[in-house]
Amino acid sequence: MFLYTAKQQNPAIKALIVEKSPDVCSTFARLGDSLVLNSPTFTKVGLNANLAQGHFIQVSDFDELAERQYPTAKHLHELATMILFHADADIVFNFSVDGVQRAGYGYAVSSKGRTLTAQAVVLTNGMGEQRDNAFRVDQRSNQIIDGDEFIAACYGESEFRDLIRGKRIAVIGAGDTANCVMEHLLPLTYPNHRYPSFQKGPFLPSRVYWIGQGAENIQDFYFANKQRYGHSGGIIEFFWDGEAPFDLPADDWEQARALIERIPARLDSVTHGTMSLELVADGERFEADLVVNCTGRSNDLSAKLRAEEYEFVLGDIVFQGGKWDDWEDRFVLSPRPVERQRIACKLVNERIFLLGCACPLDELIDNNEALDGSLRYQEEKTSLTNAKYSLEHTLPRTVAFAEQFINNIGQ
Numbered sequence: 001m002f003l004y005t006a007k008q009q010n011p012a013i014k015a016l017i018v019e020k021s022p023d024v025c026s027t028f029a030r031l032g033d034s035l036v037l038n039s040p041t042f043t044k045v046g047l048n049a050n051l052a053q054g055h056f057i058q059v060s061d062f063d064e065l066a067e068r069q070y071p072t073a074k075h076l077h078e079l080a081t082m083i084l085f086h087a088d089a090d091i092v093f094n095f096s097v098d099g100v101q102r103a104g105y106g107y108a109v110s111s112k113g114r115t116l117t118a119q120a121v122v123l124t125n126g127m128g129e130q131r132d133n134a135f136r137v138d139q140r141s142n143q144i145i146d147g148d149e150f151i152a153a154c155y156g157e158s159e160f161r162d163l164i165r166g167k168r169i170a171v172i173g174a175g176d177t178a179n180c181v182m183e184h185l186l187p188l189t190y191p192n193h194r195y196p197s198f199q200k201g202p203f204l205p206s207r208v209y210w211i212g213q214g215a216e217n218i219q220d221f222y223f224a225n226k227q228r229y230g231h232s233g234g235i236i237e238f239f240w241d242g243e244a245p246f247d248l249p250a251d252d253w254e255q256a257r258a259l260i261e262r263i264p265a266r267l268d269s270v271t272h273g274t275m276s277l278e279l280v281a282d283g284e285r286f287e288a289d290l291v292v293n294c295t296g297r298s299n300d301l302s303a304k305l306r307a308e309e310y311e312f313v314l315g316d317i318v319f320q321g322g323k324w325d326d327w328e329d330r331f332v333l334s335p336r337p338v339e340r341q342r343i344a345c346k347l348v349n350e351r352i353f354l355l356g357c358a359c360p361l362d363e364l365i366d367n368n369e370a371l372d373g374s375l376r377y378q379e380e381k382t383s384l385t386n387a388k389y390s391l392e393h394t395l396p397r398t399v400a401f402a403e404q405f406i407n408n409i410g411q
């Protein structure tokens, strides 16, 4: 989004995308169908996923995506790849930036001793790596997988689902990644048959321990999951004390629900037993065959840079809210312009900027814009989600930053 907008503002700008993975837009590539725009849940509550009008990350008026009823991260990945290709973008892959230092009139951007130079740096490296030390792990335990890896494996390898069949799985954490993992682990993706990830005849594990999840009902779930996604329809339905939701076969639904054991306590440790992993949470012991770690991430590079003094860049943004019009049978947009918002961070006296999820989002985004833990925005149908790191909040800022600051960036 940054490159696309910046090039529109100033085609002469020379930007190099530096990416640690071997893939364009790697987060979308990995998330497959777990990130869904204009999902049925959005439609249900009358929301619209038109995030940045006129840009490729939006749904209603771009042919490529509008053809698809519920475009997913996978579709965005395809589209972004195509757009970067047509924009003749310069990209260096497999370059994991570990430091940014002053060098001459610009900066040296380094990765394991290799260096690139630039006049200005825009750090957009997302939410970062899996956080260390969420729980103690015995070094021999190799049956631990990160939540994102789990989701990626569900899309990537057809044998993977076979591997989890009949196994005892422990999902650690109660945030968004855990929600997505649960939706993929059990037939809870909503409404199953419309998503490509839907498998006919679910590959059910024998037990799912959801460790760290204390919510008992839908209200608790909403309030406990302050940073949930609007589309987590399936997993929301898990907390719904009613009949089988929507299109899910009632038997699959009941079977899936019965497999989940919620353990509100935090996980203390994982050790390697003879045949399986032994988990301890608040003194209680469990055995599992696979642990899916969804305990959050930390962006060490961003934190390291922010150890220097930083300030916020202000700009005007537009939120593309809207609601479904039953009469017209389409989304009707209601763009909400907001002036002088924090849109990015800048290191004081440097040309180093932090953008998107690389920013300290808690400070960047006002609570009124993304009311943590509140249903109000969704009830009032003015916001897709209250997760501060959701695209709804970060992308309009990226666009504004590229529009307003691109010509000053090198000065």
Ligand SMILES: Cc1cc2nc3c(=O)[nH]c(=O)nc-3n(C[C@H](O)[C@H](O)[C@H](O)COP(=O)(O)OP(=O)(O)OC[C@H]3O[C@@H](n4cnc5c(N)ncnc54)[C@H](O)[C@@H]3O)c2cc1C
Pocket: 018, 019, 020, 021, 025, 026, 027, 028, 031, 034, 035, 036, 095, 096, 097, 098, 124, 125, 126, 127, 128, 148, 151, 176, 177, 180, 229, 231, 301, 355, 356, 357, 358, 389, 390, 391, 392, 394
């Ligand atoms: C399971 C899951 C589900 C989600 N579902 C939704 C959803 O439904 N709706 C929504 O709005 N948002 C969702 N999100 C959040 C959304 O994915 C993020 O908000 C978005 O991807 C952030 O964009 P970004 O450009 O800031 O960072 P990212 O998309 O994370 O991109 C960061 C890029 O930087 C690269 N990188 C990282 N460190 C380095 C380094 N040191 N050197 C070089 N490159 C590096 C990474 O490989 C990556 O390609 C979801 C996230 C997850 C994990």
